[in-house]
Amino acid sequence: MPDTTRRWVLARHVEGAPTPEDFRLEETPLGELADGRFLSRVILGSVDPGTRSRLSGGDSYAGAMKIGEGIDGFCVAEVIESNNPNYAVGDLIAAGGGWREHFVSDGRGFIQKITDRRVPLGCWIGILGVPGLTAWFGMNRVAQAKAGETLLVTSAAGPVGATAGQIGKKLGMRVVGIAGGPKKCAWLKDEAGFDAVIDYKAEPDLTAAIKAACPEGVDVLFDNVGNEMVDRVLPLMKLRGRVVVSGQVADYNVEPQDRVGLKNTSVFITHRVRMEGLVVFDDIRQFGAAQAQMADWIADGSLKFAIEEFDGLESAAEAFCGLFRGENFGRRLVRVSQDPAA
């Protein structure tokens, strides 16, 4: 067992958009493999926009990270040493290991064994992981989306949005996506089967474009962007429309007082709109059923996903920072070591 491993830590509290200088790659001791613990090597790690909400200083949010703390992140890993009877050497797991090469776990926290190898390993921290499950429970539990309704998805080429839109199609909805650039838009239309896609970078009047694409209004807004987008769409919501607050990537970098505010709130009364957010771990008991259904859809080719792989743990900070420049296309993963089956 190695004495140390490498991990990314917070080098300074982040102001505005994150930059690679906000993070530091360091050697850190692994500690002993006490009874009940096991050691894993990370194969693929993920960078998540939601992590940004914990990187600013101040005491405004209880989950704020301290300088020098290791950055959280989900990973696919292989157990390489074990003093825990539930995890054997060679087991593949999805877990919250962080941006690092190895980690020791006592088996607590979110750890899932990967047994279904029909789908690429990266899916277990993508479309079958937090992003895909956020889409699933956001659409089914929070939005209670129904056939015949109109769904508008923002940041639609991201891993949450693309999955939410395809779940909408499976449910029989009319699905409209908003994304940036012709490549993402073409993929959403041609591969993911969206009914209409709006390229926000090419539209001089985004509101007019949304109205044109949703002539009868919006039943479900599945938003990953933030207040500016929500306030734009609120006046277009249909009676009993639902706004799912899935992510706020445009607001994470801005202090609350400097954010766009929601002003068009009269629709909450006139149109009985409901707005609700989610953190997917509230639905953990239903993960298995959702993953089984989505894995079947991936295996039969009817649920599409995009993965962008960055090479080497060194690339994690840069991969993360690019999320806030709208660069990512699909799930952004960092290849830390090779898949044992490769």
Next chain:
Amino acid sequence: MPDTTRRWVLARHVEGAPTPEDFRLEETPLGELADGRFLSRVILGSVDPGTRSRLSGGDSYAGAMKIGEGIDGFCVAEVIESNNPNYAVGDLIAAGGGWREHFVSDGRGFIQKITDRRVPLGCWIGILGVPGLTAWFGMNRVAQAKAGETLLVTSAAGPVGATAGQIGKKLGMRVVGIAGGPKKCAWLKDEAGFDAVIDYKAEPDLTAAIKAACPEGVDVLFDNVGNEMVDRVLPLMKLRGRVVVSGQVADYNVEPQDRVGLKNTSVFITHRVRMEGLVVFDDIRQFGAAQAQMADWIADGSLKFAIEEFDGLESAAEAFCGLFRGENFGRRLVRVSQDPAA
């Protein structure tokens, strides 16, 4: 049957806070009492803050009123002539007659016969009418309020807020109200049984006062004020808190672009907050059960209400305008003619 009656109409579209000059009292023909119709004389009329949302010009809201249109409003009335087999002379009804002395109805729209005379007639357009039912369905259906939770009610001495708070007490909640002035606050504490009351006119730091009164946070915000109040309370919401958008009295007078915006929306994700509005007529099939329960509570003295009576149809416009200066204490009614039992 009289040929004409008097009614209030919209004299001009309202900008900002309404003034009596925005309305005009006029003689209007009553028309013939065709088959299926009946004539009623208004006993008590109501002025409702929600009416304000329809009085501005422009096409931003489908319900906007035209100049010269009669002002809507609920009233208690007595049927005095009838060509409708379902309504007999002498029947007492609660209906949407408007700010007027007589009205002819064909029996369509919301009309409810008043048979339970244990409670004052005015209750049927107050605590047993739209305000009280908004409180009932806002607390039970929308908020799904539960024993042990903390409820914060704004505009708490108004007919909606005072009823919502007392329903909260019946449900076993800790109930905190915000109202303006010592008279309202004393009534809420001593009569309506609120656990704590904040006088916003006397508090230099309203947020600090709310924190002190709700040290563990707020499970249910029942808001009748608008965005500024909601944004102030959002950071204090507990996990899975609910914001009931019941009314927006402070925002009705302000164009959407000039309103305070909700910025503290990150709690929708971090604290899984749900925000939802209501229009009480969605629950019309459950009105009878809610009214029967509340009438019992009124009759046994355990549900309190306050009524402010203005004398004469002439006072309707002034009574309405005062709602936006925070003057009203309880349900504001206009006495148009005498109760037949009086």
